[in-house]
Amino acid sequence: MGLARGQSDALSPESRQVPIDLGSTVLLGDWLRGPQLQAFLQDADVALLINNAGMVQPVGALFDQNPAQLAASVSLNIAAPLMLSASVAAIMKDRETRILHISSGAGRNAYPGWSVYCATKAALDHHARAVALDAAPGVRICSLAPGVIDTAMQAQIRATPVARFPIRQRFVDLKESGGLVSPADCARAVVGYLLSERFGEKAVDDLRGV
Numbered sequence: 001m002g003l004a005r006g007q008s009d010a011l012s013p014e015s016r017q018v019p020i021d022l023g024s025t026v027l028l029g030d031w032l033r034g035p036q037l038q039a040f041l042q043d044a045d046v047a048l049l050i051n052n053a054g055m056v057q058p059v060g061a062l063f064d065q066n067p068a069q070l071a072a073s074v075s076l077n078i079a080a081p082l083m084l085s086a087s088v089a090a091i092m093k094d095r096e097t098r099i100l101h102i103s104s105g106a107g108r109n110a111y112p113g114w115s116v117y118c119a120t121k122a123a124l125d126h127h128a129r130a131v132a133l134d135a136a137p138g139v140r141i142c143s144l145a146p147g148v149i150d151t152a153m154q155a156q157i158r159a160t161p162v163a164r165f166p167i168r169q170r171f172v173d174l175k176e177s178g179g180l181v182s183p184a185d186c187a188r189a190v191v192g193y194l195l196s197e198r199f200g201e202k203a204v205d206d207l208r209g210v
């Protein structure tokens, strides 16, 4: 089951797509109170939750941050993953639940212009650490930095004015030197990690070191 605003034609016919704006805690809350997720997980021995949706905006120093965009980022990058994690775990009860937050190096290192993005990704990391301490039966969790991937988000980063993102050239150079990982290669590595026996041994990890 995939939750996003758009539809993908790359998913298999037996998968389900739910069009939803995960940046709206109200819409997501309504959807989670409905029957779809419960029905989807009803016969599952194992639930795999990948919290991937995220946004890098607003980029810029404090005085350059649009408050509405900032709130949308906190909702999408933090509230939605936490709401989905809690809901899936509650439905699964003692059955195996693997939760993978897609984090970022920005959650562990501070970058100029990225205070909102850095803070939201750091929140995911710390959420995973604390959930791991709960040691709830069947629950395994990891907040994983995936590396630098050749996606629309990277194109957005390269298009950001230097005045808002002083280290932009670093990302332009990475692209030009072939330093970006393809989305398909990254996805394969992420799924391999999620399905591996060691998943959950580290609450916070980096795919580049695996």
Ligand SMILES: NC(=O)c1ccc[n+]([C@@H]2O[C@H](COP(=O)([O-])OP(=O)(O)OC[C@H]3O[C@@H](n4cnc5c(N)ncnc54)[C@H](OP(=O)(O)O)[C@@H]3O)[C@@H](O)[C@H]2O)c1
Pocket (backbone or CB within 6 Å): 003, 004, 005, 006, 007, 020, 021, 022, 023, 024, 051, 052, 053, 054, 055, 056, 076, 102, 103, 104, 105, 145, 146, 147, 148, 149, 150, 151, 152, 153, 154
């Ligand atoms: N690209 C990188 O180098 C990189 C590095 C480290 C971490 N990450 C993390 O990896 C994850 C994926 O990033 P990406 O590079 O693939 O970004 P992207 O190219 O901007 O894609 C964002 C994804 O999130 C979904 N999404 C965005 N806003 C949404 C919303 N309001 N509601 C529902 N879904 C929404 C999008 O689907 P729809 O548009 O259809 O809604 C899309 O699938 C993010 O969490 C990002 O922080 C990326």
